[in-house]
Amino acid sequence: MTPSIPLSLVGLVLLSLVSSQTVDPSLQDLTNRMADFAVQLYRAVSSQTDENVYLSTFTLSTGLSALLGVTSGPTQDQLLQGLSLSGLDPQSLPDLFQNLRTIVLQGGVATNLRQGVAILPSQEFKVSSSYLEQVQTKFGGNAQSLAYTVPQEAADTINHWAQENTGNQVQELVTNLDPQTQLLLATAASYQIRFSPSFNASFTQDERFYVDRYHIVMVPMMFRADKYFLAYDRSLKVGVLKLSMADGLAMLVVLPDEDVEVTTVEEEVTGEKIRAWMRQLKKTKLEVQLPRFLLERSYSLRDVLQTLSITRLFQDDADIINMGGAKGPKLTQVHHKSVMSVDESSDDITTGGGGSVFSTLPPRLTINRPFIFIIYQQTSSSVLFMGRVIDPTKK
Numbered sequence: 001m002t003p004s005i006p007l008s009l010v011g012l013v014l015l016s017l018v019s020s021q022t023v024d025p026s027l028q029d030l031t032n033r034m035a036d037f038a039v040q041l042y043r044a045v046s047s048q049t050d051e052n053v054y055l056s057t058f059t060l061s062t063g064l065s066a067l068l069g070v071t072s073g074p075t076q077d078q079l080l081q082g083l084s085l086s087g088l089d090p091q092s093l094p095d096l097f098q099n100l101r102t103i104v105l106q107g108g109v110a111t112n113l114r115q116g117v118a119i120l121p122s123q124e125f126k127v128s129s130s131y132l133e134q135v136q137t138k139f140g141g142n143a144q145s146l147a148y149t150v151p152q153e154a155a156d157t158i159n160h161w162a163q164e165n166t167g168n169q170v171q172e173l174v175t176n177l178d179p180q181t182q183l184l185l186a187t188a189a190s191y192q193i194r195f196s197p198s199f200n201a202s203f204t205q206d207e208r209f210y211v212d213r214y215h216i217v218m219v220p221m222m223f224r225a226d227k228y229f230l231a232y233d234r235s236l237k238v239g240v241l242k243l244s245m246a247d248g249l250a251m252l253v254v255l256p257d258e259d260v261e262v263t264t265v266e267e268e269v270t271g272e273k274i275r276a277w278m279r280q281l282k283k284t285k286l287e288v289q290l291p292r293f294l295l296e297r298s299y300s301l302r303d304v305l306q307t308l309s310i311t312r313l314f315q316d317d318a319d320i321i322n323m324g325g326a327k328g329p330k331l332t333q334v335h336h337k338s339v340m341s342v343d344e345s346s347d348d349i350t351t352g353g354g355g356s357v358f359s360t361l362p363p364r365l366t367i368n369r370p371f372i373f374i375i376y377q378q379t380s381s382s383v384l385f386m387g388r389v390i391d392p393t394k395k
């Protein structure tokens with residue numbers, strides 16, 4: 001006999017499915033795939049450095065997906081696969097991206113989160129007006145030819161564009177440009193985090209942060225006693241803390257147990273893992289201590305993307321089409337720079353709890369050793385940024 005589920009329960013489940021904010025299944029599929037790509041990219045970048053890492057994976061997915069519109073054949077297939085988008089119709093992707101951007105950048109986000117993507121061929125090639133329109137309306141980006149034969153002027157143009165698109169936060173996206181450049185993808189993002197509720201600066205004090213076994217730094221450690229969403233992953237031995245933000249976004253702080261290296265966790269993390277953590281979050285009373293930090297990271301991602309099997313775009317025989325010339329350009333480089341700041345700043349009128357909101361002292365979670373963070377949009381679970389803080393006193 002199969003156990004029957006009480007009807008009242010079925011009703012409850014249906015009710016919660018209907019009442020929770022739902023996102024179109026094709027958009028949900030896209031955001032899951034983008035999260036898979038985000039994690040792969042993050043792992044590839046972080047495996048090559050011991051420093052802090054910060055990537056606007058959403059901006060990079062957007063820029064690389066915008067390139068699908070000028071690729072064909074095996075180059076396009078490989079790009080789709082590298083972006084975890086294989087099986088999707090490249091024709092329908094621009095509209096999906098437009099819808100997703102509307103959700104992600106809704107509300108007040110636009111004031112704190114700014115991004116830009118630009119597709120920049122050299123002057124021998126040209127950008128058709130239909131492609132320019134697609135990049136602008138569907139991907140929120142820009143496309144234009146640049147004279148790389150005068151590298152300093154081209155760099156100035158790109159840096160000026162990056163500044164304009166990030167409220168002057170991203171400076172010097174590019175420095176030395178190769179005069180032989182055929183095609184660049186430039187991506188930049190800035191995000192000033194506004195936790196909601198925010199941390200109250202009067203509780204912030206300098207405390208130790210254990211960079212590794214031999215290095216301790218002093219950092220301004222913010223403090224808030226409150227109800228938080230928390231999960232613990234027994235297999236990876238990590239705590240996962242959710243910190244909500246004012247604009248419908250949230251940050252997951254992934255803190256390995258004291259005897260676990262952050263790199264060990266990175267080897268195991270996947271898009272599916274992140275989704276599982278989000279499902280397992282439970283509300284609990286906590287005292288949280290989180291360092292203030294500011295990250296500013298820039299990357300040239302050609303080599304990293306090639307380790308993710310996106311290779312054909314960069315080869316002489318890349319199938320890049322509709323850009324004029326006897327033969328299309330090949331992609332020369334992908335530049336990425338993003339900045340973020342985490343502090344007590346607030347858009348709220350009310351600040352979070354202080355030191356004595358609970359009658360009994362709740363457990364304390366002190367983020368005083370290297371951690372990973374994931375910033376996502378809550379209704380779509382869309383992963384926007386991934387990074388890690390090894391030393392919060394460094395950018």
Ligand SMILES: *[C@@H]1O[C@H](CO)[C@@H](O)[C@H](O)[C@H]1NC(C)=O
Pocket residue numbers: 200201202203350351352354
């Ligand atoms: C921060 O905490 C102090 C000390 O408890 C309190 O006086 C102040 O009102 C708080 N600030 C805000 C903005 O809530």
